[in-house]
Amino acid sequence: MMNGRSNVTDLVREPRDRPLRSLSSAVAGARALSATWQVLVVGSDSPDRDRLTRDLERHGHDVRQAATGAEALAAYGEADVVLLDFDLPDLDGLQVCRVIRAAANTPVIAVTGRGSELDTVLGLQAGADDYVAKPYGFRELLARIEAVMRRFEPRAETARVIEHGPLRIDVNSREVHFHHRRVPLTRKEFDLLHMLAAHPGTVVSRRVIVRQIWGDSWSRRTVDTHVSSLRGKLGDSDWIVNVRGVGFMMAEA
Template sequence: MQQNSILPTEGRIRQQHTTRSPAPPFPAVPGDATAELRATLRILVVENDGPAADCLVGGLRRHGFQADSVDTGRRALQAYRQADLVLLDLDLPDLDGLEVCHGIRASCDTPVIAVTARGTELDRVLGLQAGSDDYMVKPYGFPELLARIEAVMRRSRPKRVVRDVIIRGPLRIDARTREVSLHGGRIEVTRKEFDLLHLLASQPEGVVSRKQLMVQVWDDSMSRPGRTIDTHVSSLRGKLGSSSWITTVRGVGFRFGRP
């Protein structure tokens, strides 16, 4: 099925079926007072439609931003740490954009603006609950997008903190040294076990789907989640001394718990 593009016409961003690469549509703004701020911002565009992504990246660059794009949720979860802000389309070929947003929010406070054709009130609520800082529905105006980017960055940039150390009761997970300790005693875990535990502990109130685990821990969006995850969960439960640290949510995935 052909995807909807985001292409500009007379200052608007609209949805349109196309296979042509658009010409650069957005002239730079001379003497822009925010030029210095924009030049320091790295924006990641997550957009499945190639021409739309090229158009949006081109417009951002012409307004002084550093911008690049990826076209899948898997690549977004690999690249977002190098960005200061993410423009996230929710309709992606491998992962739902809400899962990607959850994944980003689980590990850091990088601002996310959902840019999507999903426009119902429920869609907006779900997007904001997933962790997006703002929500824009296609079609939208490019000047409005610029204003929202600057507003989000004014609120978010001073608070951006990567969660290197997670402490959940007696359990301490240090992403800098990749060490896990329980009641002060170090627990030896494998690389995948650490990544799995860190991801679950990063979002203790939410359920992490098996598909999200496969993408973020095993870097695999194609394989069907199977015994690999269960084996690692079982091993972690044994090392932590209780199955309550990781709770199975049948048919969905896993939730971080506490014994």
């Protein structure tokens, strides 16, 4: 077994006695409503990296930087989205992108000077979720981040019963059975198990788990404690896999 949202402004027709809002006003409104994210900016060009960091922070985002591929691979597990320049001093950015994609579902947007059609194709094939060639407009980049994060926003599951091997989760009654044995769970334990079982084989980052289940009320050990409790109640620790530095996933049945 192998050991993460957007407010799109719609320009609607205003009443005739009210002037149509300008595009700049619409953009400002969208910015005010936008979600905030933990962004990892990866690139070897320090002035370019600093400028992008300042711009993102002015829009309310939390930003970390990585100047090398090794630093990026050590830090991406805490990020909601990675902005990755492929020109790095130690590793090829394409390989960094492949490693992140193989280990987690963290969105990756290539923001790079490699602007040819072939470069774009190679970047997308390496696992990038979007590709922005330099020079670019910052508002365009913001819009692309919002679009990518909207695609990665967890959606309500339509399935009311999830069956995953010997595990059966009834969403309506909030009952869980494992090998036909009823497993009593707390509300948060059920929510956590449901989130992981709804996407088996997919790593769900700690930040996504915390945001969706606990909101702002949590401590660093909260997720680990609940995972440990779930493993104990299921009687099998192999079902919930810890992907070190990233998050957790439900093992394939």
